[in-house]
Amino acid sequence: MFDPSREEVRRFFTETWRKQRTGGILTPLEAMAAEWIVEHPEYQTELSDEQAASHAEYLPEAGRTNPFLHLSMHLAISEQLSIDQPPGIRAAHERLAARLGSMHDAQHVIMECLGETLWEAQRNNTPPDTEAYLARIERRASRD
Structure with missing residues (x-):
């Protein structure tokens, strides 16, 4: 079972977004993730700053949605739907x-x-x- 660390998840989404913006070649999973990032423009600026994204905290009391959790859930549900x-x-x-x-x-x-x-x-x-x-x-x- 795939069990990425917090850093690996964040790197996956920030690198995917970088590749999407620069016309890089995406894996099938990255292409799916890029589609969800496009659907969520509110996360794009944050995902564009890899350094800041890697250290950001998303505490409930701060009222910020965790884009990495949100996008990961979209991917999980997309996979559930596909099978x-x-x-x-x-x-x-x-x-x-x-x-x-x-x-x-x-x-x-x-x-x-x-x-x-x-x-x-x-x-x-x-x-x-x-x-x-x-x-x-x-x-x-x-x-x-």
């Missing part, structure tokens, strides 16, 4: 996207469900409950 794991997530995402009118907004809803599922697993010191995760997504997809 339909947990089974049914792709269909739920499609229903959410149709309801919200945006695939990006649908990913943000799924991100909230993923965050809640991970928080619960950490709190209970258990593996993430994929059934509960999918149920959360399904509830959100079926709301009117």
Whole structure:
């Protein structure tokens, strides 16, 4: 299982953004990450300063969103959708996207469900409950 350090994650996103801006060749994962960075212009300036990004702190009380966590979650969800794991997530995402009118907004809803599922697993010191995760997504997809 891939378990990058904080520094490796930050370097991945800052280097990906540098390559995207300079026309460098991107790996398939970097291309996916670059697409999400383009979708989030609010992070681009920060990702452009590799030195500052490597040392930045994102404490909840400061009210700043951690762009590396946010983008990593987009990548994780994109991978889940590509392999339909947990089974049914792709269909739920499609229903959410149709309801919200945006695939990006649908990913943000799924991100909230993923965050809640991970928080619960950490709190209970258990593996993430994929059934509960999918149920959360399904509830959100079926709301009117």
